[in-house]
Amino acid sequence: MKKLDYVIVGNSTAAVGCIEGIRSVDKAGPVTVVSREPYPAYSRPLISYLLCGETTEEKMRMRPADFYEKNGVNALLGKRAVRVDPGRKAVLLDGGESIPFDRLLIATGSRPFVPPMSGLERVERKFSFLTLDDAKALGAALTPESRVLIVGAGLIGLKCAEGIRDRAGTITVVDLADRILPSILDPRGSAMVRRHIESRGIRFLLGDSVAEFEKDRAHLKSGKTVGFDVLVVAVGVRPNTDLAAGAGCAVGRGIAIDERSATSVPGIYAAGDCCECTDVSSGQRRILAILPNARLQGETAGVNMAGGEKSFANAVPMNAIGFFGLHVLTAGSYDGEAWVETAPGVYRKLVVRDNRLVGFILIGEIARAGIYTSLIRERTPLDSVDFELLKHKPQLMAFSAQRRAEKLGGAK
C-alpha cells in the first residue's frame, strides 16, 4: 500500500500532538509541517514566564532539537500556507510551491483581536501578547521606568502584567468589563484575584475603555487619562479559520470538528485553538483554546489520520492560572446550583446541575482539583458519590469502596 503523505499546517501543541499521534500508528508516511513562525515548536503559554525569567527560550521548546528529524518530519518553518485545494489535495504556500497531502491537519491557532480604536495608529510602541516574537519585542521595549498600559483584563493581559511586573515601572490595566477574568471567574472570585494583583501595585481601570489614543497617552471614556510608554493590546483572540473555510470545511465560531478531530471535509482534520468542539460540561459547541485540548485533539487527529482509531470526547474548558503566587484553578461552566466555601485567601465554588458537577472555581486552596475535573469529564452522577464529603475537599473517599478499588487497585 502506498505511503500516506501527511501535511500539518501550524507548529504548536496540536501539531506536536498530531505528529506523535501519526507515529504511534504509521512509522513511515512522510510528514510535512508548515509554520509561519521560524521556531521549532515551543509552548506559547510560557511567554509570560519567559519575560519574568521563570523559563528560558531553550526550556520553552516542547521537544528536543532532533524531534522533527527523529519523527521523519519535514518542517517548513517561516512559510505561510495560503490556500488548501481539496480537489488536488494540496496545500499552496506563499512562496508558490504546492505540497500534496493525503491527510491534512489544520492547526492554525488564533490571532490577536484588535478592535478599532481611534488614534491607535499614533502609538509607536504597541504590542500583542501571543507569540514568542510578541514577547521578545515587548521585552526589548521595556525599561525599569516604563509605564505600561494593558488593554484587556483577560488571561492574556493579566499573565502579561505578571510577566513584566518586575521589568516595568507602572502597569495599568483597562477593561470594558467591570471585573477581571470575566471568562473564567464569577464576580466574587474575580474581585478576590483583583485585590491580590492590585496588592502587587498593578492598577485596574475597569468598566472603562479607551476613547482616543495619543502617542503616549490614552483618553478613556470615563474622562480619565492614562499616560504610557508601552501599550499592550490583549482584548482577545480570533481563531484562524480562513484556510479551513477556503477548503470547504464547516466553520462556526471555529473550525467544526468531531470527536475524531475530523472536519466536514474527508481527509482534512483540525485541532487546537482554531477549532470548536463540544464542551461536555455545558453540552454546547465552544472554542476551548487551552493547551491540553490542543494536545489531545492533535494526537487524536494524528491517530485517525494514520488510519488508527482514537476519540477525544470529553473536552471541557479549564484553566490553571496563577498570579503572584495566588493560584486559580477552574473548569467547566457555572450555570447551575452553586456550593460556595470561603476562608481568608480561599474561595471554593462548585456548580451542580442535573445530578452532575459541571464546574468549579478554586482560589487559594487548589489541592487535588483534578478529582473535581474528572467528575465533570466523566459526568459522574453525584448520587453515586458522597457529595457532602466532596463539597469540603476533593477526595477519593467520596467514591464507593468498589470504585476506589478500581481506581487504586488496577490503575490504567
Added chain:
Amino acid sequence: MAIRYDIPEYEVLRDPQRCIACRVCERQCANEVHSYDPDTGTMKSDETKCVDCHRCVSLCPTHALKIVRNPDTLRRNAYWTGDTIGEIYRQAETGGMLLSSMGNPRPYPVYWDKMLINASQVTNPSIDPLREPMETRTFLGKKPDRIERNPDGSIDLSNLPPQLELQVPILFSAMSYGSISYNAHESLARAAKELGTYWNTGEGGLHEDFYKYAPNVIVQVASGRFGVHKKYLEAGAAIEIKIGQGAKPGIGGHLPGAKITDDVSRTRMIPKGTDAISPAPHHDIYSIEDLRQLVYSLKEATEYKKPVIVKIAAVHNVAAIASGIARSGADIIAIDGFRGGTGAAPTRIRDNVGIPIELALAAVDERLRQERIRNNVSLIVAGGIRNSADVVKAIALGADAVYIATAALVALGCHLCRTCQTGKCNWGIATQRPDLVKRLNPDIGSKRLVNLVSAWQHEIMEMMGGMGINSVEALRGNRLMLRGVGLTEKELEILGIKHAGE
C-alpha cells in the same frame, strides 16, 4: 475515687531527640496513652493507661519510644511486694475479682528447662536431616489391639479407627472466635492447611467463611455448647470435648457482651451483645460414665468417622482421670498445663490452680502404659510449649503431639501484655473492634505462623538427627533421650528419667 492508690505499672519513655511527632503512636494506641499537644507541637503520654503491649514501640519510625517498668517503688518488702499491694488497692477500689489473661506468669519451676536432650557420639551415627529423610509425620487416634486378616490372608485395614494425620507433631490449640478475631482465625486456618496440621475452633463455633478449611479444623464442644450444630460437627476433622483449660481449671468461661458482635453472635448462635457464659462443668457430665455417653453421642452424630478428643486441665490426679478417659471411647486425650493461656481468667485461679504439664504428661503416659492402654489413645499436650526443644522433650516424655496457642499468638504479634480481657488488643488478635481487627492481615499472619512451625520442624529434625533418630515415632516416649539437671529423686521418678551423668 479521689485518691488514686495504685501506681502505674509502666512508664513511657519518649526520646525528644528522636520523636518527630508523626503521631503514629497516638493513632495506634487503643488505650489512648499517647496524645498530641498542638500548642507545643509535641507528644504527651498518660502512663496510667499503658498495658505495655509495645504496639507504639514497634511502629515508631524513629525508635523514640521505650516502655519501662515504673521505677517508682514502695518500701521494699520481699513478702508484701508492690504487685501484691497494687492488687489489694485495685480490689479495695473495685470490690471485684482480679481478672487477667494469657498463662500463669509466676516463677514456678519450668521442668522443660531442667531436662536435657541426648546426642549420638561414636557408637552410633547422628543423621544429617539435609542428607537423609527425617520424618515428622504422625497419626493421632486409637490403634487396634490385634491385627485381623481377610479371607485371602491379607491384613484387614478396616479395623483402624479414624485418625488425624499430621505432617508435623504440632497443632494450633483452641482459641474461640470471639476471644480472638476473625483475622486471627483466618491466619490459623490458612497456616494449618499449608502446614498439614490442624487448628481448633475453641468453643466459639466455626465462622461460615472458614468451612472451606474444614479438613484442617478441630471443632470444639464445650460446656456452653456455643455454635454447636450438626453441620459444625460434621465439618471438623475431629471433635474436641473441652472439659477443662489449663489457665483456669474447674471454672467456665465468660466472654463479655462487648465482644459478641453480629458475626460472633451468628457464629455462636447467641444474641448480639449478651455475655457468653460457659458453665464450669458440662451439665450433662457429672461423672466419667456421662463423659462416655457424650463421646459416643458425638460419634453417633458423625457416624464414627471422626476421632473424639477429650481435653482436660492438668490437675492433681490427672493420671487417674486420663486412664478413665482412655476407657471412655475417646480417641485422643489433650492435657492442658497450668501455663496455658486464656482470653480472661480470674487471676487467683490462673496463678494457683493446676500442675505443670511436664509432670502431668509423664504421669499420664506412664500410667496408661502400666495399664496397657497407651495404644487406646493418643496424647496431645498443651500449656506453655515455647519452642522446638519443649516439643522434643514433650514427645520424648511420651506425647504424640503438642498444641501451641500462646506461641502462635506471639507469632501473630501478641506481646503478652495479658489484657485480652479488655478487648482492646492493639495487635488485632484478642479484639472484635473492626479498626483493631484489621491490624492483623492474614496474608502476613498465616505466613508468620507457617514460618514459625516450619522453623520448629527444622529444629526438631536437627535434634532428632543428633540423637540418631530419623522418625518422630521413635522419639515418642523415648525417655532415655532425656536427662534431668537439678531435680530431686522424686521429680526424676515422676518424669521417669535419669539424672544427667547417670
Added chain:
Amino acid sequence: MQNEGKIRIPSGCAISGVFSKSGERFDGETVIRSIVPMHDRSNGLGGGFAAYGIYPQHRDLYAFHVFYDSVRAKDECEEILRSGFDIEAAEKIPTRKMPQITDEPAIWRYFGLPFDKQLQSTGFDEREFVARFVVKINSSIPGAYVFSSGKNMGVFKAVGFPEDVGRYYRLEDYAGYCWTAHGRYPTNTPGWWGGAHPFSLLDYSVVHNGEISSYDANRRFIEMFGYRCTLLTDTEAIAYIVDYLNRRQGLSLRETADVIAAPFWSEIDRMDGEERRRRTYLRNVFSSLLITGPFSILLGFTGGMMALNDRLKLRSMVVGEKGDRVYVASEECAIRTVEPSLDRLWSPRGGQPVIVTLNKGVRV
C-alpha cells in the same frame, strides 16, 4: 561397675550366620572359623552362638539353658521349673577348661514340657506360657538367668572372644542346620555372661550389630505386653519385638520387617493405592516398634533365618550363597574364609529382609 540390667550399654559387634536349606546338619566349627577374621570387631567382652537342630533326641521338648551365680539361685529356679514343667533331663552343659574364659557361672540345661494342668489353668497357649515363665524367672530370681528356651535349638554364650567361647562350649560336638554367631564390643567392661549375645526367647534368637536410637520408645511399648527388658540391650528388645509381632500378632516375617525397618513415608507415598494403605497401616498401628539407628540383625528361628539392616543401612552386612548354604556376616571375609568360591554374594539394601527357610518337606 553396673552390669546389664542396671545400665544400658551400647556396643559394636560382629555377626555371622550359616544356614543349610536342605537341612543338612554341620558342626559349629564352620561358624567359629567364620567369626575369627572379624576378631577386631569384638573386644573379648562377649561372644556367643545360636544353633538350630542340635537336639534331635529332644526335638519336641523345650530346651532351657540357664546360668546360675549361686547354688541358692539354682535351687530356687529348679523348684519353680519343676513346679511348672515335666522335666525329662537336667544336666550341666559340657564345657572345656580354657585360660581365656574365666569367672564362669554354673551352666545347666533342662529339657521338658509344661504340665497340662498348669497350661490350662493359665489359659495361655504353650509358647505364651513358656515365654512368660522365662520372663518371670529372669526378672524375679536373682542369680538365675534363662538364656535359651526354644525347642531343638540352643544358645551358647560367655564373656570372651567368640572363637574362644565356641571352643569352650565344645561346639564341634554339636550339629545343626543353622548357626549364628556374635562377637561383642561393649563400651564398658561388664563381667556378666548373661549380657553376651545371642539373646533368645523360645526359638527366636537374635544376634545384632548396632545401637538402636529408638530403644526406650520400643522398650516402653513392648513392656505393655508382658515383656520385661531386664538386660536393657537392643538384642533383647529386638527379640521381644519379633516375638510380639511374629508370634503374638501373627505378622509374617516380611510384615515384621515392614514394621521395624519401615520404608520412609516418601517411599510409601509413591506406592500404589493398596500397598500404600497397607504400609501406612502397619507404620501407624505399630509406630512405636519402628527401630531407628544402626542395626544389622540375624534372627534365627525354627526352620529359618532372617537377616535385616536398618533402613539407612548404617551397619555393614553381606549375604553369600553356595549351593544350599546361605551365609550372612558383618564382613565378606567372614564368608570367604569358610566358602571361598560363592555362587552369589550381595549386600542387601537397608530395610530389605533376607529370609531363608528350609526347602519344602525338609524335616529336622
Added chain:
Amino acid sequence: MKRVYVNERWCLGCHLCEYNCAFANSGETDMVKALQGAEIHPRIQVEGDNKISFAVSCRHCDDPICVKSCIAGAISKRDGVVRIDRDRCVGCFTCILVCPYGAVLPSPDGHAVRKCELCTDNASGEPACVRGCPNGAIVFEER
C-alpha cells in the same frame, strides 16, 4: 509494569507511609534529622479515619493526562515512571487540575509540583511507602 497498589482493607491509617515517603525524598540519611520539627510534604497521602483509610499516590497511568497537559513539557513518562523535571516546571498547576487521583501536589515552594516518582533505587528495590507499611496494605507489584 510494577505499580504501587493500595488495599484499603488492610490500611490502618497510621500515616507511616507519608513519613517514610517524606524521609525517602528528603535526601537525608537520618529520619529524625530529616523530619523533626518540619512540616512534611509526602508524595503519598492517606485519606480517611481509622475505620476506612487508604493511601493515594501517583498511579503512573498508561496514558498520563498530566504529561499531555503540562504546558512546560516538565512531566514525562520514562521506564513506566511519570517524572517531574523541576527545572522546567513553572508551577502553573495544570497537572493538579487534570490528575483524576489528586496525586500531583503543589510543592511547599509554590513553584514546581511534587508527585511519587517511585523511589525504588534502594536496598529493598521497593518504594519507601511499600517497604514501611506495617500491614502489607501498600504493595509494589505487577497486575
